[in-house]
Structures are given as structure tokens and as C-alpha cells.
Amino acid sequence: MLATAKAESYLRRQNLIVCLSDSAGRCHKNSNKAMLLFFDHNNNQHFDISTDELLEQQRLSPRYAQLHLRAGNRHYIKFWGDSGRPRGFFGHIKYCPTSSYNQSKYQISFNQGGIVKYKPDSAHPTGC
16 A cells, blocks of 8 residues: 555655544554545545545454554655655554464564565564
């Protein structure tokens, strides 16, 4: 979804938001329900069904893990339409198992250039 956000924001020349959403559909950095990709027409950094345009929604609800978005104090990632990059936005999404089997910890990181990387816990500790 991060790669799609980068491409779509640049091709359409519009800012896009990617976020984890809670059960009420609001963006929240510690949510497990869904990941949203949308045009934030009212610029409030939350998806509003009556105003915003949803491009993609991926249901998540992992059974044995928690997800955490870390992008400063923000609960979203904004991809800018003039470059397709998350300018001023960098961080990662952590996958933290809740069960005793914690070998599958990892993070998906992104930088201000829009480069997305998979980082297993063995190479880059997640801190879960």
C-alpha cells in the first residue's frame, strides 16, 4: 500500500494519506483493524466517508499480533502530490506478536524519499 500511495499521489498530483484505522474507521497509530489509503479532501488526516475518497482498504485484524505506526507524533503518513514522497514523514510500521512465538517480529520502514524496506527483528530490533 505504501508503494501504491507513492505512485498514485504523484500520478494524480494530489496528496494521499495512509493510516491504520480503528474499529470506528478513524486513523490511529496503534490500530489493528484496517489500513486505509485515501484522498483527504477536508485535510483533517482522518477518513470521512462523506468527503474523502477511499482508494484502497486492507482488512488486517491479526490474531496473534499488534501493529504500531511510528511516524513521529502523527497517526498517518502523507504522500505529497508534487513528488509522490512522504516529505517530512519517515518511520515504520511494527508487527509485534502477542503470543509466546515472537520469532516473526519485523518492521516495514519508509523514508522521506518514499523507499520502503522490510526489516526483520534480527537485523533491526523492533523493541516489541
